[in-house]
Amino acid sequence: MMAGRGARAVPLFLLFLLGVSARIHHLTLKDDTRSRVHLNTFGFNTNGTLNVNLTSLRLKTTIDLTKITMGFSLAKTKTDGVAAYTVDDSDTCLLEKYNSSSGDSLTLFKFDLTLKKVFMKKQGGQKKLQIMQPDDQQNSETKNTPTVKKDDQQAKSPGPKVAVQKNVKPGSKSRRKRETDQSKGKEASKGKVQPVEEKKAEKDEEVFELHHENESYAFNFFIKIPSPAEEGLYTLSFHNCYKIPSEKKKAVAFDMTIDITAKNPRTYLSAGEFPLPVLYLVMSGFFFVAALFWVSLLLKHRSSVFKIHWLMAALAFTKSISILFHAINYYFIAVKGSAIEGWAVMYYITHLLKGALLFITLALIGTGWAFIKYILSDKDKKIFMIVIPLQVLANTAFIIIESTEEGTSEYALWKEILFLVDLICCGAILFPVVWSIRHLQEASSTDGKAAMNLAKLKLFRHFYVMIVCYIYFTRIIAILLKFTVPFQWQWMYNFLVEASTLVFFVLTGYKFRPASNNPYLQLPQDEEDVTMDEVVTESGLLASVTRVKKSNFEREQIRDSSV
Numbered sequence: 001m002m003a004g005r006g007a008r009a010v011p012l013f014l015l016f017l018l019g020v021s022a023r024i025h026h027l028t029l030k031d032d033t034r035s036r037v038h039l040n041t042f043g044f045n046t047n048g049t050l051n052v053n054l055t056s057l058r059l060k061t062t063i064d065l066t067k068i069t070m071g072f073s074l075a076k077t078k079t080d081g082v083a084a085y086t087v088d089d090s091d092t093c094l095l096e097k098y099n100s101s102s103g104d105s106l107t108l109f110k111f112d113l114t115l116k117k118v119f120m121k122k123q124g125g126q127k128k129l130q131i132m133q134p135d136d137q138q139n140s141e142t143k144n145t146p147t148v149k150k151d152d153q154q155a156k157s158p159g160p161k162v163a164v165q166k167n168v169k170p171g172s173k174s175r176r177k178r179e180t181d182q183s184k185g186k187e188a189s190k191g192k193v194q195p196v197e198e199k200k201a202e203k204d205e206e207v208f209e210l211h212h213e214n215e216s217y218a219f220n221f222f223i224k225i226p227s228p229a230e231e232g233l234y235t236l237s238f239h240n241c242y243k244i245p246s247e248k249k250k251a252v253a254f255d256m257t258i259d260i261t262a263k264n265p266r267t268y269l270s271a272g273e274f275p276l277p278v279l280y281l282v283m284s285g286f287f288f289v290a291a292l293f294w295v296s297l298l299l300k301h302r303s304s305v306f307k308i309h310w311l312m313a314a315l316a317f318t319k320s321i322s323i324l325f326h327a328i329n330y331y332f333i334a335v336k337g338s339a340i341e342g343w344a345v346m347y348y349i350t351h352l353l354k355g356a357l358l359f360i361t362l363a364l365i366g367t368g369w370a371f372i373k374y375i376l377s378d379k380d381k382k383i384f385m386i387v388i389p390l391q392v393l394a395n396t397a398f399i400i401i402e403s404t405e406e407g408t409s410e411y412a413l414w415k416e417i418l419f420l421v422d423l424i425c426c427g428a429i430l431f432p433v434v435w436s437i438r439h440l441q442e443a444s445s446t447d448g449k450a451a452m453n454l455a456k457l458k459l460f461r462h463f464y465v466m467i468v469c470y471i472y473f474t475r476i477i478a479i480l481l482k483f484t485v486p487f488q489w490q491w492m493y494n495f496l497v498e499a500s501t502l503v504f505f506v507l508t509g510y511k512f513r514p515a516s517n518n519p520y521l522q523l524p525q526d527e528e529d530v531t532m533d534e535v536v537t538e539s540g541l542l543a544s545v546t547r548v549k550k551s552n553f554e555r556e557q558i559r560d561s562s563v
Contacts, residue, residue, distance in 0.1 A: 024337040029408070045231055050074075052236065057070075070111045073095065074107040075105065274491070284324040290316055367383075
């Protein structure tokens with residue numbers, strides 16, 4: 001009964017976390033005292049839109065409102081790395097740059113809590129952004145029609161005068177008046193070009209209404225990317241700071257409820273995430289084909305197959321299914337703005353299994369279990385006692401990060417935990433490989449099977465280099481690539497991680513494939529076998545007789561029958 005309850009608890013826990021796994025964000029903060037709240041980072045293309053609706057903001061303080069400075073900031077960068085360094089400067093409040101003319105690409109929304117106003121100012125490369133409130137947004141599509149009607153009225157205004165004068169029918173005078181009317185129409189057409197140019201030029205500073213009701217403030221705005229020049233990676237943040245420098249570090253507690261919808265044309269995905277559904281689908285196919293080929297190889301060489309070979313097959317199939325569910329999640333996010341709960345739960349479960357199987361398999365290969373020895377030593381067991389709980393913690397942190405809003409205080413904490421624990425696990429699985437290399441070095445210099453041990457030693461060194469390269473590419477190179485490439489190419493990080501994992505799986509399978517000529521699978525002979533070999537070779541009568549070594553499969557059958 002307890003096991004059944006525990007099995008039900010995992011899906012229920014995952015369903016609880018799924019409420020915010022979307023590109024349509026809903027964030028609720030209670031008693032928050034942070035000076036900066038990172039709300040969202042999104043890559044916008046032309047005609048991309050950002051809709052922010054601050055439904056409730058309540059201050060829990062008795063300080064004079066004139067001393068409190070709150071508001072939003074929208075920072076634009078070209079790469080994710082620059083965005084991280086630009087936004088994470090928590091010592092200074094970006095709202096203090098409102099009156100300064102800095103070269104940063106910023107849009108600031110500064111709240112005046114006493115006047116119930118929001119002062120908006122655009123700086124740098126955001127001066128042409130279209131920023132409006134919902135009332136203006138609804139009328140944005142019809143903004144050009146009034147000007148056309150006015151122009152038509154201006155063009156038609158001389159018409160009635162001409163029609164009235166046509167009734168008089170003075171031939172020469174009518175022609176003169178028509179010429180004067182045409183000249184007036186040209187002047188009017190020249191005059192109406194200037195107002196259009198003024199309308200195209202967006203205002204750098206505007207004032208919006210800050211609604212206040214029942215001690216709660218509300219504000220909403222809508223942003224549209226008008227041209228390719230404004231495309232980029234935008235980071236939206238909420239700031240809570242003082243005007244007095246001496247009291248800057250004393251934050252004001254507040255409750256906030258906000259809805260954010262970021263969208264590109266025809267999709268809810270960020271500009272750097274467009275290829276991800278297809279990418280994960282294709283990589284899932286590659287992993288599935290590799291898993292099928294591995295199973296066919298195991299069935300072909302059954303006599304040389306160990307249990308760990310089937311564990312490697314299970315890892316490949318689990319990886320394929322995991323990224324397939326990941327592709328389905330991204331598809332629904334792109335179409336609907338949020339993931340479907342059922343598919344998301346399946347992805348989280350398979351991701352947990354994949355992470356556990358990966359590090360367990362690598363650790364078992366590194367210790368030489370079932371290859372070199374049948375029993376794990378105390379040091380090997382300690383490694384598993386460390387790696388397995390850390391992997392559970394790392395996968396839990398990953399699920400929380402995927403399903404938690406960026407603006408929550410727990411998001412940054414779990415992100416740091418995931419990075420640290422993942423590095424510890426990657427370093428821990430190297431220790432069994434190093435121990436096995438040392439063991440083989442000592443064995444090659446002491447016993448009479450130096451050639452076999454040297455071959456295994458060479459294979460272990462290759463495996464060690466493979467693990468180091470895999471960690472280096474997926475944890476260091478990939479992250480550096482993510483921080484340096486333009487925002488439209490952020491998917492290259494995911495491609496490098498999945499491609500490196502596929503290459504690592506293929507090389508590992510090739511190195512430890514079940515084949516009779518693989519030196520890694522040649523177990524050391526028993527003492528009785530060694531003495532029998534010496535007798536056979538030393539006897540002159542049996543000089544031409546050669547002894548056939550039993551396969552590993554035969555050894556296990558003999559051992560089971562004797563038991």
